[in-house]
Amino acid sequence: MTTINPYSSTYAPGLTAGQTATQRANQATGYGQTRDQSPTINTPAVNVTLSPAAQAALRAQTDSRTTEGVVAEAKAQIAALLKAAKTTTALKDGDPTIDVSGLDRRTLYAVASNQGGGFPIEQQVVASLALKAQNDQTLAAPAAQARLTGDYATLYQTAIDQMDAAGPEEKASAAWSRDRAALVEARGQAISRPGLAPVGVQNDSVAAYMHEAGGVVAGAKTRDFGKVATDVRAALDKQYSLAVHPDAAKSPDSGDIDFRRFDDRSLAAVALNQDDQFSAHEARMAQIEIRSRDSAAIKASYQSTSSDEGGFGKAMITRYAGMTAEERQAAGWTPQTYSKMVELQASRDKLGQMFNADGSMAGPPSLLDYL
Numbered sequence: 001m002t003t004i005n006p007y008s009s010t011y012a013p014g015l016t017a018g019q020t021a022t023q024r025a026n027q028a029t030g031y032g033q034t035r036d037q038s039p040t041i042n043t044p045a046v047n048v049t050l051s052p053a054a055q056a057a058l059r060a061q062t063d064s065r066t067t068e069g070v071v072a073e074a075k076a077q078i079a080a081l082l083k084a085a086k087t088t089t090a091l092k093d094g095d096p097t098i099d100v101s102g103l104d105r106r107t108l109y110a111v112a113s114n115q116g117g118g119f120p121i122e123q124q125v126v127a128s129l130a131l132k133a134q135n136d137q138t139l140a141a142p143a144a145q146a147r148l149t150g151d152y153a154t155l156y157q158t159a160i161d162q163m164d165a166a167g168p169e170e171k172a173s174a175a176w177s178r179d180r181a182a183l184v185e186a187r188g189q190a191i192s193r194p195g196l197a198p199v200g201v202q203n204d205s206v207a208a209y210m211h212e213a214g215g216v217v218a219g220a221k222t223r224d225f226g227k228v229a230t231d232v233r234a235a236l237d238k239q240y241s242l243a244v245h246p247d248a249a250k251s252p253d254s255g256d257i258d259f260r261r262f263d264d265r266s267l268a269a270v271a272l273n274q275d276d277q278f279s280a281h282e283a284r285m286a287q288i289e290i291r292s293r294d295s296a297a298i299k300a301s302y303q304s305t306s307s308d309e310g311g312f313g314k315a316m317i318t319r320y321a322g323m324t325a326e327e328r329q330a331a332g333w334t335p336q337t338y339s340k341m342v343e344l345q346a347s348r349d350k351l352g353q354m355f356n357a358d359g360s361m362a363g364p365p366s367l368l369d370y371l
Helices: 022-032 052-061 067-084 105-112 123-151 152-165 174-192 204-213 225-242 264-272 280-304 312-321 325-331 335-352
Strands: none
Touching: 022 123, 067 105, 105 123, 123 152, 123 174, 123 204, 123 312, 152 174, 152 204, 174 204, 204 325, 204 335, 225 264, 264 325, 280 325
């Protein structure tokens, strides 16, 4: 969608870019009453089309379930998925064994944030990945448009609308308030500096998405890896031919290569160089970029989860599970690394069970019972 106003009908006047998705949905709903519903007027109806974000906001507004009810439904739905998949765990070797994309956002958030404390870490991880996938899908079209037109204000408004469609539990979290404030600040930048992407905004989730998604190679996450490498080869050659800065790479063998436009799997294609399409210099520069991105992501996860006990371990397991096999290999995230992270996270959970909130021992079992 390329306009800030998500409604296709002119029968809903007065909608502004500053409104939240919920406000838009409410206003559109009011204007969307057809004339043949009036007791005195009977003329053809006017249909109002809501954007996906507005529809989600409307669903969230009318969701009357209690938190306990959402949790109970989530447990039942996941139990059914596990049974259908003939497994007892939602992750195997870091890869999801069940598809939770059919769960609604509020249910996914309940699992991802471990509402009620009854969801195992692997279920939290697959729910977190599903939430991210929903967000990425929402941003994909406006992000592509922003790259072409420089209309970053619409992109950030879409992200704000997506946040406003959250359920009450998510909106009550400190992370939601922090991240939404960052998006509002970034959108202000985009409006005041048309055509330029916002910079320097801490916790800017759109900037993180744009960096991760890249944009040079289409469908890089799912396409045949060899074809991805071929597309990257062509894109780099084009980049070299257009380079003008004295330090910029003008050939595969020297100079600074700008990999910012490439997603992580495309970058892995260069670093791994499985088909010998890239020079040693290109592969080395790609490896440096991968390490830089990995370090930045780990640092950001550590900072954002510093007040959440066990949150960093969960973030790292989620990061591993969200990588493709090639991305893991290029970044050095081995199956042994994953196993160690799961082991340490499980130990943390067991150690946490040893103590009450006041710091006293939780019960008679000895330390060996928890290790």
